[in-house]
Amino acid sequence: MDAETAHRAGEMTMRAPLVWSAASIGNHANAPELRTDIAGLTLPTPLGMAAGFDKECRVIRSLLSMGFGFATAGTVTLAPRPGNPPPRVIRQPERFAILNALGFPGPGLDLAEERIARMRKAKSRMFISIAGTIEDEIIECHRRLQPHGAAIELNISSPNTSGLRVFHEPGRLRSLIEALARQKSVPLFVKLQPWPRDDGRRRDAIRLAETSISSGADGLIVANTHPVEHEGLSSMHRGGLSGAPLTDHTARMVAEIKAAIGGDGDVIACGGIFTAEDLWHMLSLGASAAQLYTAFIYEGPGLPGRINRGLLRLMRRAGVTNVRDIRGLPPV
Numbered sequence: 001m002d003a004e005t006a007h008r009a010g011e012m013t014m015r016a017p018l019v020w021s022a023a024s025i026g027n028h029a030n031a032p033e034l035r036t037d038i039a040g041l042t043l044p045t046p047l048g049m050a051a052g053f054d055k056e057c058r059v060i061r062s063l064l065s066m067g068f069g070f071a072t073a074g075t076v077t078l079a080p081r082p083g084n085p086p087p088r089v090i091r092q093p094e095r096f097a098i099l100n101a102l103g104f105p106g107p108g109l110d111l112a113e114e115r116i117a118r119m120r121k122a123k124s125r126m127f128i129s130i131a132g133t134i135e136d137e138i139i140e141c142h143r144r145l146q147p148h149g150a151a152i153e154l155n156i157s158s159p160n161t162s163g164l165r166v167f168h169e170p171g172r173l174r175s176l177i178e179a180l181a182r183q184k185s186v187p188l189f190v191k192l193q194p195w196p197r198d199d200g201r202r203r204d205a206i207r208l209a210e211t212s213i214s215s216g217a218d219g220l221i222v223a224n225t226h227p228v229e230h231e232g233l234s235s236m237h238r239g240g241l242s243g244a245p246l247t248d249h250t251a252r253m254v255a256e257i258k259a260a261i262g263g264d265g266d267v268i269a270c271g272g273i274f275t276a277e278d279l280w281h282m283l284s285l286g287a288s289a290a291q292l293y294t295a296f297i298y299e300g301p302g303l304p305g306r307i308n309r310g311l312l313r314l315m316r317r318a319g320v321t322n323v324r325d326i327r328g329l330p331p332v
Helices: 003-013 017-024 060-065 109-117 120-125 135-148 164-168 170-182 199-215 244-264 276-284 294-299 303-318
Strands: 036-038 041-043 047-054 070-076 089-092 097-100 126-130 151-155 188-191 219-222 226-229 238-243 266-270 289-292
Touching (some): 003 089, 047 060, 047 126, 060 070, 060 120, 097 294, 120 126, 135 170, 151 170, 170 199, 238 244, 238 294, 244 266, 289 294
Parallel strands (some): 047 070, 070 126, 219 266
Antiparallel strands (some): 036 041
């Protein structure tokens, strides 16, 4: 079974949230020490599911039952999109990684809004990812979807979707975020592109981070998948790398962005989180929370509970009673 078919099959098993509610037993998602405050939201744990897993906006409730503190629906675009042509997903189990060139396949705003609106019980912990290549499209998605979720994620950084780079120009990004801020009723996060150790690219990324916060965003997601080239990825031969190879890179980016913005916004780490120790590390560097996706593909539905339990053990071993107080290396 190819990777994309396997994902669809797994997703089908998650479309009955009452069945998965049994998974809430023992996942420690309600441990008071794990309670997380971010951009005015209170979440039961700092661990979230990243955008892209639930592109069809159908299984958020099941994900939350598994122990995620929050989960992201979408990415949602104004019109339905088929995404890029297959083959567009390659698993690399030998290094716990995935290459994807999916683009933004999804049902479009009308159907996504209908599905999301039915998940009222998940509203307080549901982030909704939106994107587009024209400001008016994004503004409309934001206007219609924010009443149904806890926060909105603006994705300007997918490496396998053409047209998003227009918002890597600070002036264009500022105008967009200011327009969103004028109608904002829930926190707004901007998902940044990753950057190499090259000083020029690093300066550009940090400038976009600072522009996002000064224009009205409440936080940043650091970062999207890393651009790669691979002959197996459809006719594009380009896509995004996710998974374990990104862990150290994500930690460095989180530290750099947090140093740049200080206390002016919250940072959510995204990329290479597999264990409680990985989560501890991101929090110790200044992240307020973290998202994963690829680890869930390899480790399965018990992973959120294992990470929650592991983080709780580390905190108790270190004498830490609040995730905001996590510092330094995890205790051994």
